[in-house]
Amino acid sequence: MIRFSTKLTYPWKIFLYADDLLVLCTSITQLRRVIKVLKRWSLENNLKLNSKKSGILEFLPKYDRGGSLLKTGDEVDGIPVVHKYKYLGVWIDKFLSLSPQLEHIEAKSNFGCLKLWPLLNSVSLHYCIDLWNILVKPMFEMCLCLSP
DSSP states (O other), X not given: OOOOOTTSOOSSEEEEETTEEEEEOSSHHHHHHHXXXXXXXXXXXXXXXXXXXXXXXXXXXXXXXXXXXXXXXXEEXXXXXXXXXXXXXXXXXXXXXXXXXXXXXHHHXXXXXXXXXXXXXXSOHHHHHHHIIIIIHHHHHXXXXXXX
């Protein structure tokens, strides 16, 4: 369990769920400080922070495409800057658009159809609808968190 002192106030926002962690920062200085705190906390608690599975994603206003401070492919204190990232099963990009998630849904649905094609030809419509509700519909529901 992660415990931060309640006496300190942090200028960043932290979202935790199971083993996923999302930290929202407003400056590069703040980002470096957060990384330093997380690395120190991980060492103190005998946990390994896997920098290669971590990522920094800079959010930008939708129509301000030239204002990026970080370059994709670079690293900040050993953590790579990425153009999209998967958090809690949802793919997000720097503009918070639906495109990465929709591309993921299309690829996963096509793969599922390819593997299930022999089965789909021999089952009822109700069974096909059940498969849709179990395998595909939840991926679209994840898009709701990104829609305006």
